[in-house]
Amino acid sequence: xxxxxxxQKLRQEYSNRRGAETFSTYVSVTKSQIESELKKFISRLSHxxxxxxxxxxxxxxxxxxxxxxxxxxAESVGGNRSKVMxxxxxxxxxxxxxxxxxxxxxxxxxxxxxxALHKKWSxxxxxxxxxxxxxxxxxxxxxxxxxxxxxxxQSALELCDGEHMDITFSPNSMTERxxxxxxxxxxxxxxxxxxxxGALAGGxxxxxxxxxxxxxxxxxxxYQLRDDLQxxxxxxxxxxxxxxxxxxxxxxxxxxxxxxxxxxxxxEEKLQDTINNSSRAKNEAANxxxxxxxxxxxxxxxxxxxxxxxxxxxxxxSTLKDTKYRTYLVEMTKxxxx
Numbered sequence: 001x002x003x004x005x006x007x008q009k010l011r012q013e014y015s016n017r018r019g020a021e022t023f024s025t026y027v028s029v030t031k032s033q034i035e036s037e038l039k040k041f042i043s044r045l046s047h048x049x050x051x052x053x054x055x056x057x058x059x060x061x062x063x064x065x066x067x068x069x070x071x072x073x074a075e076s077v078g079g080n081r082s083k084v085m086x087x088x089x090x091x092x093x094x095x096x097x098x099x100x101x102x103x104x105x106x107x108x109x110x111x112x113x114x115x116a117l118h119k120k121w122s123x124x125x126x127x128x129x130x131x132x133x134x135x136x137x138x139x140x141x142x143x144x145x146x147x148x149x150x151x152x153x154q155s156a157l158e159l160c161d162g163e164h165m166d167i168t169f170s171p172n173s174m175t176e177r178x179x180x181x182x183x184x185x186x187x188x189x190x191x192x193x194x195x196x197x198g199a200l201a202g203g204x205x206x207x208x209x210x211x212x213x214x215x216x217x218x219x220x221x222x223y224q225l226r227d228d229l230q231x232x233x234x235x236x237x238x239x240x241x242x243x244x245x246x247x248x249x250x251x252x253x254x255x256x257x258x259x260x261x262x263x264x265x266x267x268e269e270k271l272q273d274t275i276n277n278s279s280r281a282k283n284e285a286a287n288x289x290x291x292x293x294x295x296x297x298x299x300x301x302x303x304x305x306x307x308x309x310x311x312x313x314x315x316x317x318s319t320l321k322d323t324k325y326r327t328y329l330v331e332m333t334k335x336x337x338x
Contacts, residue, residue, distance in 0.1 A: 023331040026324075027068065030081075034067045037085050038092065045136075053121055053129035054136075057096050060112050066091040066190055069219075070198035072332075073212045076317075076325035079202020087201050090140035090152060091194045097133035098159055098190075100126050105167060106245075141197075148197045155193035162186025169248050179253050180221070187227075188220030195219075211316050215329065218313035219336075225250060225306045226336050232290055232299060243286035246274040250305065251298040252289070258296055267292075310336060 042055050067088035074084040102108075103116040104126055110116055118126035134156060141152040162185030169182065195216030199209040228249035231242040242249055248271075256267055273285035293299055310333045320326045 023328050026328055030068055030071055031064050033081075033085070034064050034071075034088060034092070037089060041089055048132070050125070050129050050132050053117060053125055054132055056120065057100050057117050057129055057133065058093065060114060062092070062096075062112065064092060065223075066095050066194045069191065069194045069216060069332075070201075072325055072328055073195040073198030073204075073216075074202030076212070076320055076323060076329060077199050077202045077204030077208045078321075079198075079204070084198060084201045086140045087144055087148070087197060090137045091190065091197075093133045093137040093140070094152065094156060094159075095190060097130040097137065098163075100130035100133070102163070105163065144197070144201050148200060151193050151197055155189045158185040158189040162189065176250070176253055176257075179248070179250055183221060183224040184217070187224035188217050191220030191223065192216040208320060211319055214316035215313045218309040218316065219333065222306045222309040222313065222333070222336050225302055225309070229299065229302045229306070232293065240283070240286040240290060243289055244274050244282045246271050249302075251293050251302045254298040254301045255289075255293055255296050258298075306336065 038058060042051075042058055045051050045054060048054065070084055070088035070091055071081050075081055099111060100117050103111055104118050104123055108116055109119050114120075116126075117129060121129075137156075138149070138152060142149050162182050165178075165182040166186055169178075192213055193216070196209060196213035199212040204212065228242065228251065231240060231249070232251060243252075252267070252271075256264060259267060267289070270285040270289050274282050274289075313333050314330055317326055317329055
């Protein structure tokens with residue numbers, strides 16, 4: 001997602017009516033503050049035996065999208081950034097915990113260009129570090145009241161359930177409905193909770209909080225769709241990673257739904273090849289599937305779905321006060337465009 005979602009690299013600038021700040025400046029300054037606060041928070045954990053592992057996981061380079069959405073949602077309803085910063089950190093810690101555990105489940109050896117935690121230390125230490133990050137996230141969120149605490153806990157539960165759906169997903173269950181349920185839980189739930197909790201902690205009205213929750217949901221779905229599509233369009237060593245591992249994403253689901261019985265058998269055989277055969281066979285099967293996906297319009301279909309959810313995200317916040325922060329939320333969606 002680095003090309004589309006690395007908001008720290010966004011080139012597009014927006015001059016608000018005051019002319020004093022651009023979107024890219026806002027993102028840069030806020031991200032720097034988040035990094036600074038994360039370092040301060042982690043430094044206070046030096047008494048823990050798991051400190052090296054927690055520090056390694058949290059302070060590796062990241063996009064910090066979720067904490068950014070917490071602060072931006074709070075400020076869009078008139079809230080104070082400093083007051084919601086611990087809550088923003090809670091979401092980054094929760095997200096980091098999921099990455100640590102996902103790397104173990106997926107067998108990934110690298111994360112953000114460096115060895116994954118379970119490769120640098122051990123699987124057991126990585127599991128414990130991920131658990132510690134969840135506990136720290138909940139502890140930070142607990143200062144914001146029962147509703148926010150329950151929301152954070154519920155999003156963590158949805159993440160686990162969505163991950164289970166992910167690892168048990170098969171060609172026999174390839175439907176859009178099941179796919180969107182999966183990514184709503186695994187991917188969008190934390191975005192939705194971040195915007196909802198940010199708005200609530202920022203003092204938003206019930207209507208504003210609902211609007212930002214819907215924004216987060218649609219942004220999160222579009223984010224995951226972009227990630228799925230990015231796997232199919234990226235060049236280099238990481239290209240077609242999902243296809244080579246037999247992972248079922250929306251383009252494949254669309255292809256399967258639009259295919260006849262003979263074509264479906266071809267898809268199933270190629271997916272089986274990605275699971276069972278050598279690296280060369282995996283790559284050949286993945287390339288065959290990619291060619292078919294392109295020919296059948298499945299990549300364009302996924303792109304259209306991204307645009308659809310981004311339009312819904314923008315529409316959901318049309319009732320917010322017309323401030324630069326609302327504009328910045330719109331700019332966030334533009335970063336996920338084609």
